[in-house]
Amino acid sequence: MPGACVVGATGLVGRALVAQLVQDKAVDAVHLMVRRVDVGFAASGQAKVVQHVIDFDQIAQADWPACEVLFCCLGTTIKTAGSQAAFRRVDVDYVIASARRARQTGATQLAVVSALGASPTSDVFYNRIKGEMEGAVASLGFHGVTIVRPSLLDGDRKEMRPAERVALLLMKIGKLFVPKKYRAVTVAAVASALRASAQLGRQGVHIIESDQLQTA
Template sequence: MKTAIVLGATGLTGGLLLDKLVKDDNYKIIKVFTRRTTGNKSPKVKEFIIDLLLLDQFTTDFIADEVFCCIGTTAKKTKDKTVYKSIDYGIPVTAAKLAKANGIEVFTVVSAMGANLKSSVFYNKTKGEMEASVLEQKIKHTYILRPSLIKGNRQESRLGEDIGNFIANFMNLFLIGSLRKYRSIKGETIATALKNIVVLKPAETIIFSNKIKEISKL
């Protein structure tokens, strides 16, 4: 039986993933590194309530078979670009370095569709830099998911979420053929794909929304 590490378990995708791992008999222990409790009472779940910006201080606890990194903030939540980068770049990269140091061979991270190392847009460039630094660790099985707009019910801004989901569903009708990767995607779908990816170990390292949906159905 396996041990998994989950980062970002209080967010939409990470929370859904945690629920799925708890129900999966292949997992004995799920270590959750988080700034606040998930509220999950399963005996499988071992929470480390920490400042995630100090993750590198928990090397001896960061031991598992697989790492699922679902960390991410938004420009709306985190207006300070320095703080934003310390979260969206710093935490995943630190996690990848710890995984490499501790011999963890499977590392998955949720990035974003617009990730681009050379982008002039700060947020896209940050995601691109994160991906590049994660890949530099040369972890044997590394998977970077680049979903488009993620749909789902979050705790905050329920009205805005409902409106956004409606617009996204409408726009999806026009995204066909090679544009399918730009379709919005449910957090539930991403969570299922993450769990499947570590079993299937696909050839691709960078996985877009259309492929994420395919993997979630396998």
């Protein structure tokens, strides 16, 4: 993997993925597409990490580096976004625009984070939006598309939401009684699945469900 682009690098999965890509000797360069320079990445001293500041509302005009793979870890919540429309802009519009721009500049593989239960026909708004995103990026002409659908993410969030804390605690306590598909998934496992699948260079669309991400 000569070069990789990461969108959503400052998020929970994105940071775990960047850490893995930096340690991967098969990756020559890691290009982070960000709203602003992240001091954490800047201070890491990793020569292979390059930050590109872009306007996500003008992705089509962004100066996009040529990469073989685009990893898309973009995602927000309706509460954080402020409305369903704003949520859709991030989780659908920005993802599609990033994928389209990366494809235009030579990317052949796409690996994207979706969600458990994603379906364009779902009655649940969040799942329906994720399903719409999946269908859109799969039609952009990439040689290979990997879609990872994790359940609740287990990681060191800067702002852990109370409901998520309770859900994670209950899942850990009653792990043996929770179906594998619905158990919390570590962000490291999600990042590993994204990286490994993209490196295989397979053709077509490949979906990795949450139960396949379980490490134990």
